[in-house]
Every structure is written in C-alpha cells, then in structure tokens.
Amino acid sequence: MFFWQPGRHIRKMTAVLEEIARGNLQQRINIYSKGALGRLAQVIDSSISALTAQINVLNREAVKGKAILTSMVEGVIAIDKDGRVLSLNPTAEKIFNIKKQDAEGRLFLEVIRNNDIFEIISRVLKSGEPLSNELNLILPVQKVFKINASAIFEDRAVAGCVLVIHDITxxxxxxxxxxxxxxxxxxxxxxxxxxxxxxxxxxxxxxxxxxxxxxxxxxxxxxxxxxxxxxxxxxxxxxxxxxxxVSLRAQEVNFKELADKILMNFEAQLEKKEVEARNELPGNLIVNADKDKIEQVFTNLIDNAVKFNRQKGSIKIYAQELPDNKIKVIVKDSGEGIPPKDISRIFERFYRVDKARSRAMGGTGLGLSIVKHIIESHGGSIEVESSEGLGSEFSFILPK
Ligand SMILES: Nc1ncnc2c1ncn2[C@@H]1O[C@H](COP(=O)(O)OP(=O)(O)OP(=O)(O)O)[C@@H](O)[C@H]1O
Ligand SMILES: [Mg+2]
Known part of the structure; x- marks a missing residue:
C-alpha cells in the first residue's frame, strides 16, 4: 500500500542533508516513490555517492602525497605568498632542527633565520620563476645544500613557493x-x-x-x-x-712467524738506527686471514715504527685476546709520536705530518691508508694512540 507523505519525505531529506553537511557521507535518503520528490531524492542520493567516490580518490591522493613527502631524503618546505610556512616534511624538520607544529603558520624568517634562503624565496614569489642555488649553511656544523625553489600557482597568480633542499655535503x-x-x-x-x-x-x-x-x-x-x-x-x-x-684468500696465519719474517727484512734499518725490536706475539696465535695482505699490514706498520723512531729506540709487537673471539695486535714504538692535530688524518691517502721529511725518507703517505683498507676488509678496525716525543701505538683488531 503506498501513501503520499510529502511532509515526512521532506523531513527525512532535510535530516540526511544536515548529516551530510556535518560530514557524514554514509547517509542516504532512500525514498523510491515515483513522484518529483522521489526523483529529487534519488538524484541527491546518487550525487552524494559520486561525491563520496570523488572524496575517496582525493583522500587516497593526499595519503600518497604525504607518504612521498615523508619518505623523501630531500627536505621540502612549502611557503605561502606572504612568506609563512605552510608545511614541511620530516627531513626539513631534521635539517633545520625545527618542529612542524612550531613552524607551520609562522613567518619563514622567524622559523629559519637564514637570509640567503629567504632571498631565494622572495625572488621566486616575486618573479614566479624557478631558482636553484648552492648554499653553505652552518647547522651547527658546516654543510653544503642544493636548494631548488619553485612557485606554486593558483589561477595563474603566484600563491606560494616550494623549497626542495638536498644535502650534498x-x-x-x-x-x-x-x-x-x-x-x-x-x-x-x-x-x-x-x-x-x-x-x-x-x-x-x-x-x-x-x-x-x-x-x-x-x-x-x-x-x-x-x-x-x-x-x-x-x-x-x-x-x-x-x-x-675483492675476495680475500683466507687461510690460517701464524702471526708471530709472520712478524718475525718481516722484522728480518728490516734487519739492516734496525741495526743502523740501533733500534731493538721485540716480537712478543704468542707462538700459538693463529688467525684466519689473507696472509699476503696481513704481511703488508705488518710491513707498513713496522716500516713506520722504524722510520719514525729515534736512534737507540725500541719497538714492541704484542697481542691481547678480546671477547667474541677477537684479537688485538699492537705495534708500539718509542719514536717521535704524532701531534694531536694530525692524528685523525694520518689514515688518509697521502697525509704526512711532515711532508718534506717523510718524502726524504722515501714515504708517500699511502702506507697507513693501505693498512686501514686491509684491516677493514677483514672486518676489523685500527686505532692509534700517541704522545709526542714518547712514541706511538698502532693497534688493529681482527676477528680470529
Ligand atoms: N709510528 C709512527 N710514528 C710517528 N709518526 C707516524 C708513525 N706512523 C705514521 N706516522 C705519521 O703518519 C704519516 C702517514 O703514514 P704512512 O705510513 O701512511 O705514510 P709514510 O710512512 O709517510 O709513507 P709510505 O708509508 O707511503 O711509505 C707519516 O708520514 C707520519 O707523519
Ligand atoms: Mg708508512
């Protein structure tokens, strides 16, 4: 039985439209009568469905966009035409050590006090032309950034600017x-x-x-x-x-025997300098390593220990067992030592504390960088301790 109930239908339509206005897009009018009111209800229902589908597409796009911004290694900052921060991604937060919630809505210069970047923003906002520049920023350590800025357009007018900041240090x-x-x-x-x-x-x-x-x-x-x-x-x-x-040819290497062999090669230099060399490595120390390469490590370390030693000095080679089946080998000398300002650089290729002196002794400053590479390729690490005028201790740790 069908009853014409215009008052009830209109009340229902009003209630549903009010819900929609509140953002509840699940609601539908669901009136299927044949009259004009029924058709209006059906048109409204299908409009709501189309709108919901459209909103879902936009939401998905927004989520995708947010995911891209979040995962970008570049910092991204969007600025409106008045120079206020619209939004920024986590990388930008990290680069400038700022928080999104403290930055958004505030003037760029209040958030990031950098006139060089602000200058780029101002020029892009004024001209609408993209700009790219390389800047040295101290944050607090000096870093080099490439900054690409482009304008955001709305109705053909510049509505803001996006900065993409790439750390190229x-x-x-x-x-x-x-x-x-x-x-x-x-x-x-x-x-x-x-x-x-x-x-x-x-x-x-x-x-x-x-x-x-x-x-x-x-x-x-x-x-x-x-x-x-x-x-x-x-x-x-x-x-x-x-x-x-590069593959290592690992084999069982007796470190004491190897060090003895190298010391023999240095006999003439040791004698000339009257340097006493003691090999205190235990005879049963066996390490799984590339023998030729470890031979080179000993050669380069002993060469330095002799070269940079004093007349009548001494050299001691010994080992310490470490936990996790690791071994530490130490080459200690009583030489001139290394000044603190140079110590962090001596493993760099060609780095020599006294270039002229080292060269006169036939050195090019490659010895220690080769040692470091070899030790690291064995999964180990190398360190140095030194006091000027007293001597140096080069120690490398290797897994056995
Ligand atoms: N045992 C040491 N005592 C004092 N200074 C050292 C010692 N070992 C290295 N150095 C310093 O570190 C620098 C770099 O050492 P490295 O072995 O790389 O180069 P080199 O001995 O000068 O040349 P190369 O090893 O190529 O013949 C040396 O020039 C020297 O200044
Ligand atoms: Mg050397």
Missing amino acids: QMRRLERVRSDFVANVSHELKTPLTSIKGFVETLLEGAIDDKENNREFLRVIQEHTNRLESLINDLLDLASLEERG
Missing part, C-alpha cells in the same frame, strides 16, 4: 677527495720523474764519461725509479682494495 667532499687524489698522484709521480729526466740528460750531455760521478748519477736514477715503482704498486694495491667485492 658528502658529494662535494668526495669530489674534493678525488681531485686532491689526482693532484697528489700527479705530484708524487712527477717529482721522481723530473729527477730521472734531469740525470739522464746530464749523463747524455757528457757526464757518462765522468768516471767519478757517473755511478752516483746512476744510483740516484735507480733510487727514483724504485720510488716510482713502489708508488705505482701502492696505488695499484689501493685501487684493488677499493674495488668492491
């Missing part, structure tokens, strides 16, 4: 390391080469017949050739160690 540092490396290598290659060239020319110009000096000239040429050879070998070693996936 590490990239710039690597570029510097690489160019320093090339400059250093070129310099180190050129020095012996210039000498060799000079002496060869002198010989060819007649000195070859100078019975008194020609042997000495040849000896100098030989010395520089050896230097070139050892530099190139060091560079090749470093290159192969840096190549990822």
Whole structure:
C-alpha cells in the first residue's frame, strides 16, 4: 500500500542533508516513490555517492602525497605568498632542527633565520620563476645544500613557493677527495720523474764519461725509479682494495712467524738506527686471514715504527685476546709520536705530518691508508694512540 507523505519525505531529506553537511557521507535518503520528490531524492542520493567516490580518490591522493613527502631524503618546505610556512616534511624538520607544529603558520624568517634562503624565496614569489642555488649553511656544523625553489600557482597568480633542499655535503667532499687524489698522484709521480729526466740528460750531455760521478748519477736514477715503482704498486694495491667485492684468500696465519719474517727484512734499518725490536706475539696465535695482505699490514706498520723512531729506540709487537673471539695486535714504538692535530688524518691517502721529511725518507703517505683498507676488509678496525716525543701505538683488531 503506498501513501503520499510529502511532509515526512521532506523531513527525512532535510535530516540526511544536515548529516551530510556535518560530514557524514554514509547517509542516504532512500525514498523510491515515483513522484518529483522521489526523483529529487534519488538524484541527491546518487550525487552524494559520486561525491563520496570523488572524496575517496582525493583522500587516497593526499595519503600518497604525504607518504612521498615523508619518505623523501630531500627536505621540502612549502611557503605561502606572504612568506609563512605552510608545511614541511620530516627531513626539513631534521635539517633545520625545527618542529612542524612550531613552524607551520609562522613567518619563514622567524622559523629559519637564514637570509640567503629567504632571498631565494622572495625572488621566486616575486618573479614566479624557478631558482636553484648552492648554499653553505652552518647547522651547527658546516654543510653544503642544493636548494631548488619553485612557485606554486593558483589561477595563474603566484600563491606560494616550494623549497626542495638536498644535502650534498658528502658529494662535494668526495669530489674534493678525488681531485686532491689526482693532484697528489700527479705530484708524487712527477717529482721522481723530473729527477730521472734531469740525470739522464746530464749523463747524455757528457757526464757518462765522468768516471767519478757517473755511478752516483746512476744510483740516484735507480733510487727514483724504485720510488716510482713502489708508488705505482701502492696505488695499484689501493685501487684493488677499493674495488668492491675483492675476495680475500683466507687461510690460517701464524702471526708471530709472520712478524718475525718481516722484522728480518728490516734487519739492516734496525741495526743502523740501533733500534731493538721485540716480537712478543704468542707462538700459538693463529688467525684466519689473507696472509699476503696481513704481511703488508705488518710491513707498513713496522716500516713506520722504524722510520719514525729515534736512534737507540725500541719497538714492541704484542697481542691481547678480546671477547667474541677477537684479537688485538699492537705495534708500539718509542719514536717521535704524532701531534694531536694530525692524528685523525694520518689514515688518509697521502697525509704526512711532515711532508718534506717523510718524502726524504722515501714515504708517500699511502702506507697507513693501505693498512686501514686491509684491516677493514677483514672486518676489523685500527686505532692509534700517541704522545709526542714518547712514541706511538698502532693497534688493529681482527676477528680470529
Ligand atoms: N709510528 C709512527 N710514528 C710517528 N709518526 C707516524 C708513525 N706512523 C705514521 N706516522 C705519521 O703518519 C704519516 C702517514 O703514514 P704512512 O705510513 O701512511 O705514510 P709514510 O710512512 O709517510 O709513507 P709510505 O708509508 O707511503 O711509505 C707519516 O708520514 C707520519 O707523519
Ligand atoms: Mg708508512
């Protein structure tokens, strides 16, 4: 039985529309009568359904956008046309050490007191043209950022600006390391080469017949050739160690025997300097490691311990057992020590405390960087302790 009840229908429609206005989009009128009121109710119901679907799409887009902003490694800050912060992502919070809730709605310059960035924002807001710039910021350590700023448009007018901030400190540092490396290598290659060239020319110009000096000239040429050879070998070693996936040829290595063998190679230098070397490694210390590479570690550490020692000094090599089946090997000398300001840098390639002196002793500053690479490729670590004038202690830890 069908009753025409316009008053009741209108009340129901009003109630549903009020609910919709409150944001409850689940409500429907559900009147299926054939009259004009019934059709109106059906049109409203299907409009609400279409609207709900549209809102769901927008919500999904917003969630997606938020997820992208949250996971971005770049900092993102949106600013309105009056220079107020509209929003920022977690990376931006981290970069500038600020909180989203404290920043949003406030003037950019109150939140981030940086005139250089503000200048970029002002220019973009004024011109609508994108801008990109590299800035050094101290936050509190100095970092390099690439900042890309672009305008937000609404109805063809600039309504704000978005900053995308990329931390490029590490990239710039690597570029510097690489160019320093090339400059250093070129310099180190050129020095012996210039000498060799000079002496060869002198010989060819007649000195070859100078019975008194020609042997000495040849000896100098030989010395520089050896230097070139050892530099190139060091560079090749470093290159192969840096190549990822270099496999170690692990075997059981008796550290005491290995250190004894290396000390024998240094016999002449030790005698000349009257340095007493004691190998106190236990005879039963066996480590699973790449023997050739560990041989190089001992060679480079002992070479330094002899070179930078004093006349009548001493060297001691000993070990300490550590928990988790690890071993610490220490090479201790009574040499000149390393000034505190240099200590953090001596493992860098080509770093020498006294460049001229080290070079005069045949060093290029690659020895310790090779040692560090080898130890780290074995899953170990290396440290140094030193007091100026008293001596140094290089210790490396390896898993057995
Ligand atoms: N045992 C040590 N005592 C004092 N200074 C040291 C010692 N070992 C290293 N150093 C300092 O650290 C610098 C870097 O050492 P590294 O072994 O890398 O280079 P090098 O010995 O000068 O040259 P290379 O090893 O390439 O022949 C040295 O130039 C020296 O200034
Ligand atoms: Mg060395």
